[in-house]
Amino acid sequence: MINRLKSKPTSIEAINAAILESASTDLAHAFTLPAAAYTSEDYFEYEKETIFQQEWLCLAHVSQIPKPGDYLSLDVIGEPVMVVRGKDHQIRVMSRVCPHRAMDIMPTGFGYDERGRVKGFMCPYHSWTFDLGGQLKGAPEMHKTCDFNRKDFGLVTFRSEIWEGFVFMTFNDEADAIATQLADLHPLVAPWQMGEMDVVTELEWDLDINWKNMIENWMEPYHHMGIHVKSLQPLMPAKGCWTDEYHPHYTRAHLPYRQSLVDAMQAAEEKGEHFGSFPPIPGIPEAYKTEWTVHVGYPAYLMLTGPNCALWYRLLPISAEKIHLVTTILVNKDAQAHPDFEQHLAAETQILKDFHTEDIEVCTAVQRGLNSVAFQHGRMSHLEAPVFQIQRYLASRIRATGHAPAVLPLANCQEARQEAHQEARQEATV
Numbered sequence: 001m002i003n004r005l006k007s008k009p010t011s012i013e014a015i016n017a018a019i020l021e022s023a024s025t026d027l028a029h030a031f032t033l034p035a036a037a038y039t040s041e042d043y044f045e046y047e048k049e050t051i052f053q054q055e056w057l058c059l060a061h062v063s064q065i066p067k068p069g070d071y072l073s074l075d076v077i078g079e080p081v082m083v084v085r086g087k088d089h090q091i092r093v094m095s096r097v098c099p100h101r102a103m104d105i106m107p108t109g110f111g112y113d114e115r116g117r118v119k120g121f122m123c124p125y126h127s128w129t130f131d132l133g134g135q136l137k138g139a140p141e142m143h144k145t146c147d148f149n150r151k152d153f154g155l156v157t158f159r160s161e162i163w164e165g166f167v168f169m170t171f172n173d174e175a176d177a178i179a180t181q182l183a184d185l186h187p188l189v190a191p192w193q194m195g196e197m198d199v200v201t202e203l204e205w206d207l208d209i210n211w212k213n214m215i216e217n218w219m220e221p222y223h224h225m226g227i228h229v230k231s232l233q234p235l236m237p238a239k240g241c242w243t244d245e246y247h248p249h250y251t252r253a254h255l256p257y258r259q260s261l262v263d264a265m266q267a268a269e270e271k272g273e274h275f276g277s278f279p280p281i282p283g284i285p286e287a288y289k290t291e292w293t294v295h296v297g298y299p300a301y302l303m304l305t306g307p308n309c310a311l312w313y314r315l316l317p318i319s320a321e322k323i324h325l326v327t328t329i330l331v332n333k334d335a336q337a338h339p340d341f342e343q344h345l346a347a348e349t350q351i352l353k354d355f356h357t358e359d360i361e362v363c364t365a366v367q368r369g370l371n372s373v374a375f376q377h378g379r380m381s382h383l384e385a386p387v388f389q390i391q392r393y394l395a396s397r398i399r400a401t402g403h404a405p406a407v408l409p410l411a412n413c414q415e416a417r418q419e420a421h422q423e424a425r426q427e428a429t430v
């Protein structure tokens with residue numbers, strides 16, 4: 001009898017070896033990630049260190065904090081941070097940890113909101129106060145403390161950058177600029193002018209899934225013919241979708257509209273009407289007027305450009321099997337000025353809710369399957385190219401952070417796999 005529990009690779013080294021082996025082949029020969037890569041807390045801790053503490057993470061869109069004093073408070077892989085627009089209109093990402101005795105200066109449960117507009121910050125523990133740039137302004141009863149200089153006790157500011165209106169941060173001072181990493185993507189999405197758009201819908205989701213489960217599902221269009229058979233498949237059939245070549249910093253897939261829909265759009269245009277809700281975005285290339293284009297900037301910047309809006313999902317992993325997700329819609333000023341904007345917004349929000357609900361139902365069920373002793377890893381269709389590209393990215397992180405096994409045990413893995421298959425066959429014939 002095969003011991004399925006024992007046959008699952010669960011150590012960090014074994015998971016990495018499996019990822020490196022699969023990523024070194026091609027999509028036709030590759031396997032999906034080992035199940036434990038989605039369920040192991042040890043592996044998630046390893047990913048925090050080698051991915052989330054090294055890479056750029058997208059936290060906000062500039063339109064969410066338009067005025068000085070506007071802030072968003074959020075936890076980034078366990079680190080309490082806030083995104084704040086200062087008096088100088090600059091956006092900063094700062095720690096919420098008080099430099100006095102480490103209290104969270106904006107803790108929920110102490111009457112602080114997760115977002116809002118303030119003139120400054122006051123730590124609830126001993127009432128130290130900070131300005132919008134993080135400088136310590138007031139520290140009561142500290143005048144008898146020797147050599148205490150307020151200048152030395154500001155809030156820590158993390159490295160941040162704005163790219164196309166999105167606020168990115170990194171804990172890694174050595175990382176290449178996000179604008180450098182996404183330089184090849186920039187001309188492809190610049191026509192949407194996302195920096196001038198506004199987030200007009202935000203829906204929050206606490207999900208019991210692994211972050212990679214989420215990004216794989218977001219990126220691959222194969223599942224249109226399954227879970228989205230009634231929602232997205234009639235608009236963007238899985239079979240017509242395709243993926244750009246591998247890029248080290250992002251993956252990008254094209255979801256073209258069905259031909260009958262393209263014909264209907266053209267007929268509407270000839271009558272001077274526009275198809276769908278929000279008005280079309282002016283100046284986007286012809287090919288993009290009839291497709292959705294989905295992106296993941298590695299590791300977890302989920303962004304979609306469409307003919308009349310953009311979608312952005314803020315994904316913050318919490319543990320191996322938990323994420324906090326905010327799904328948003330962004331539109332330009334023309335869309336907001338349209339007399340039917342409220343109607344358009346309600347319709348588009350409902351569409352987003354409906355197809356996202358299908359996605360999370362399936363992702364949650366997949367997460368349960370990944371915990372089963374019956375599943376180790378699977379194979380991929382050619383329509384799942386982004387899933388393989390994500391795997392190649394993960395392999396590049398394993399190599400970059402020196403966590404690759406000293407000798408890649410390709411032969412061992414193949415032998416182990418053959419043994420497992422042989423045992424499974426024997427078991428099936430008993």
Ligand code: FES
Nearest residue numbers: 098100101123126
């Ligand atoms: S810990 Fe913040 S004022 Fe004391």
Ligand SMILES: [Fe+2]
Nearest residue numbers: 217223228359
């Ligand atoms: Fe989906």
